[in-house]
Amino acid sequence: MERRDSAMSEKPMHFHPDGQEALVELLFQLADDDFLLAYRGSEWLGLAPHIEEDIAFSSISQDTMGHAAMYYQLLEDLGCGSADELAHARPASARRNAVLLERPNGPGHYLREPRYDWAFTVVRHYFYTQAKRVRLESLTKSTYAPLAEVAAKIQVELHYHLLHWHTWFVQLTNAPGEARTRMTKAIQDVAADFAGVLTLGAKGKDMVRWGLIDEEEVLTENTIAALAPAFAEVGLEWPMPFGMKHGNGRNGEHTPDLDEALATLSEVYRAVPHAVW
């Protein structure tokens, strides 16, 4: 796990007291988004379409889990509790991830009969990675310097993730027959919840006021501009408008799939209270 400089984590970090609530809220969104998507990615382990993909995908999921860990560390530095506790012990109602990222990979379980949908996985990862890149670009100019630093670090890895998912997206959508049909349906499914990724939630205006991140509208516009060329490449209609079919996770609305995911993610953590692992 990537740790921030020890000099930084020794003393609790501070932001302006009136802006701290908005900062914490934003960090939870960032941390929970990556934590949940890294989990969905890790469920694919050993099940990807070919071995090269298994290796690349697990590398991406590992990076993404590392990004979540960096954000949880920022929260720990702000005195919100230990990073592990924040990652493992918060109930679904306290989670701020977009619902799209908690959606299952498909029917079945990661250890039994996983009838996972590669098309949905490709589209979800591609869309999310574009939104994440736009968000990170904005975060590098954040008034909270430790966040700006972390964003700059993550940006470096994201270039490769984006290239990876873009390649899959174009290749499969441009392939004839079943592949295109499946991809078209996956695009609709992802779009139906994608507004949940783009929103900054109820405290979004405060985040902007404190200079933590750009306005939701700007981020959305930039994400659409980033996705548009790929749609031209595959000759598909733009899937607007984006929705929040399964709820707004930024405001704590979640599906039972999140409860299930959290139970798995924290099964050992909770097994022996106060143990060191």
Add this chain to the structure above:
Amino acid sequence: MAAMMTFTRLSDEEKYERFMQRIEAGEKIEADDWMPDEYRVTLIKLIAMHAVSEIMGALPEKEWVPKAPSLRRKLGIMAKVQDEMGHGQLLLRVAEDLMAPLGKTREEIIEDLLNERLKFHNVFHMAAPTWADAGLIGWLVDGAAIMTQTNMLDASYGPYARALKRICAEEVFHAQHGESIILALAEGTKEQKEMLQEALNRWWEALLMFFGPPTADTTGTSKQDITIKYRIRTKTNEQLRQDFFTKYVPRIWALGLKIPDETMHFDKEKGRWIYRQPDWERFKEIIRNKGPKSQERLELRRTAYKQNAWVREALSAVRTAG
């Protein structure tokens, strides 16, 4: 015509003689070099099995990747399992080159695995029901793998020897990753210590079986004589098992763990470890894919293979068009 056939036959014998001289002199054989069929077939079986074992080996740990109890452990086990997949890929490439003259491809290796024509290592058929099992796999199964692979680091087949060099370097990190999990449990709460002891009880017999039976008498066949003849490996199964005991038994005891074999001790006069043989009848069942988790893990991969059929089709359509 008859004279020509005699010449060809003689020439093959000469080639064989020259080949044996080369490997006995410690020279490396490369993919495009002439090699006897027995050597090629032995290597294909060995390396393909090694490759699919790395791939199947990810599955016992897969369960514990999301469940790892801290962010640090989650990242550690993710990296570890990814490495194992990487080893599988590296070895598939080595096997692919050897198979090319026989007109076989890498896809067939995977299909052979799913159709149960190609078996994977006996140790990966066992259950891993707790986090301590995940730690134990990293520490002792990877520790055992380092021993068998180090035994082939000087293999006469150059591409395999080079792949093993890289794999062994990474396995050392895996053993450290496993050892770190084990140490935390051994120094932990009563529940954690119990979890660890139970995992060792579960895995002990599998660790003995890991190195294979001492002689061909046990299972009817053994590749160890052929692989030693062709200088692919140097030590026998039993020598490797004894090396494993020498390295790990004192460490296991030092952690306060009990080995589930009261006869286990080092006989100074004989200069070797005395231990109770595992149930080799059970071993025979396991290598026929009748182990506790054999079918469940194969089924996991079969489901994924079926589920992703459309992706393979799409990719081949793209390749043909391109």
